[in-house]
Amino acid sequence: MKPTLPLEELMSPGHLACQGCGAGIAMRTTLKALGQDTIFTFPACCWTVIDGPFPYSCLEVPLLHMAFEATAATASGIKAAMDTLGKGKTTICGWAGDGGTFDIGLQALSGAAERNDDIFYFCYDNEAYMNTGIQRSGATPYGAWTTTTPVKHFKKEVKKSIDDIVAAHKVPYQATASVAYPEDLYKKLIKAKDIRGFKFIHIIAPCPPGWKAKPEDTVKLARLAVQTGVFPVYEVESGKYLQTIKTAKRKPVLEYLKLQGRFKHLKEDDVTDVQKLVDLRYAELEKRFQGC
């Protein structure tokens, strides 16, 4: 059988990601699609550590480490420089976690999206501040335990709808993706690479330590997130929604929750609440899928 993705690796082994890290799969797949002519900037996030300490790096593309809230603006600056230096073909990417995207980096993200700067903004979403030890972020879902939403007081607020926030900027391309469907992510990036303007890619990337899940379940969880409707996978091109991984009959959300220790405390009623929230959000999106 032929491999479904290019064999070329621009991410070396030996990096410092935890066992079964979803963000590792996300980066590896992304690099396969974007190739060598790519520059990254990272804010503070898991990948700050994963890439490796001085004087090492696991990436074979240039990377600028940057402050937590600065991802999008930094990418805009790199892009402007490359344009003025006659190297406008190089793909410029901001690569941030959910904290750096949903929370502290939201302003810069909104600025770059509104200016429609010709950059990729990636959010690999592991649904909490994992690098600092699992504190809740605006991306943490309802019901989850984190170290700042302890079991007795599990998170009562719903996950911020970052995709809708970005969509409100009318960017030319945005997509959600799951590390369980690397070919889908790959295809989206190959397509988006040729689109001028702001591109937002939101990837669900399970975190075994932060989700209190088994490392071998990372891909299974990323798949269940899609199959249950917790994390629908779609793209929005010039305002048109397209569900790229169809979920004809959604699995009950319990199947997804029960593999994760961070939801272990949820009682039957709580699970019903989570299910309702997921159904509500899914119905909202479904209308957009059908409307296009």
Add this chain to the structure above:
Amino acid sequence: MAKDRKKIDFKKMEELPPMVMSLRSMAANPTGSWRNLKPVIDLSQCIQCTICWKFCPDAAIDWIDGNPVINMDFCKGCGICAEECPKKCIEMIKEGK
């Protein structure tokens, strides 16, 4: 940056660049010692579907001559390959056995 495994051992300050920058690959950092369980592939059952290869978060499975080859210098033993293998022909066995 070549995927060589050479480490850098600075001796003096003068050897450092003016700012912090990478000069070598993390391939100099074998992560195989992190492993508690190690994957063993039964190639006689393998259908070469590439699923184990594409999901490895560590790029520790090489695709060589149409077959998956696990690089034990780097495999952290997460078990995603075994879990995702449709033929269930990767077994996670205790390290040292």
Add this chain to the structure above:
Amino acid sequence: MKKVMMGNHAISYGATLARVQVIAAYPITPQTQVVELLSEIVADQKLKAEFIKVESEHSAMAACIGASSAGARAFTATSAQGLALMHELLHWAAGARLPIVMANINRAMAPPWTIWTDQNDSLSQRDTGWMQIYCQSNQEVLDSVIMAYKVAEKVLMPVMIVLDAFSLSHTYESVDIPDQALVDKYLPAFDYKYKLDVKNPHTYGGLTTPDWYMEFRIKMHEAMEQALVEIKKEAPVFQKVFGRFYDTVDPYMVDDAETVLVTSGTAASTARFAVDQLRAEGKKVGNLRMRVLRPFPFADVRQQLKNAKKIIIVDRDISYGYHGIWAQEVKSALYGHSQVPVFNFIAGLGGRDIFPETYYNIIALVEKKDKPDQELYWVEVKK
């Protein structure tokens, strides 16, 4: 070509002549004309550059860091609250060794809201690793922007050009705009050895353990020491090309002065007027204008103040619970080198004018004292 222009436009022309390649800026009073003129110059294609109209000063500096890392000559300008918002990234730009140049128009910090000048905004950024150059005239502003890139790109450290709100930023003066050809000859194109390069990929700024972090800080300090050498070296070179001389400090009738007024920014112009008047009365007064805050010109300060019998440092800033900030700097440089009494006066905060009378009052008070009997003196405050 001579042109009458405001200080803010002198910055814009300076940046244009320096052929900056990426500008990222956010408007703030009293800096706005800097970016307004630059945006027009870029849109008119009189300067081949990208102008990113960012949504905050934090993003302005972030974009400059990105641009400079990619090998472009980057520029921004700000003031007060904007500079404070950038604070984190000022450290970042210096730590990443990026030769970014920024103009800061001195405006007092809020609360209460104010738009008028004092130097607490830039002096609060003293320890971020930026060179700081305080200007007295619009000509000096324009020239300093050009010189700043020369020095910054040699030593790989960023530079802040500092000028007073309104008394310089909005004051019109005759300024010589040098020929582009001369500037091009003086300031070669930016060729950054450590740029983000897909053909030679490196990661910049990654996690660094205690094993090496300190050595990189030593390198920054050494670069700043070298910057002092370069500023001194550039002064005659710049003079040869453009006919104007800028040193680390700017003395006026200091050699035989018994009392030296140490000032910075536009307050020095007034001080010089006062010195002339006092000299006419037979008083041996001089003025030392501090131009470079970082790297600090220890030797020049000691040399210029070696004949003084009394030193008066007039600060348009304050470190609450301590002295004025320039006073700390100068006193620390003199410690162990001079026994001369040093008087510290705080004047002109929040844009209150510093008049010649302000200096006459200061001199009159100091004449009555052999040495300071207070850590600092407030000037012309309502009692």
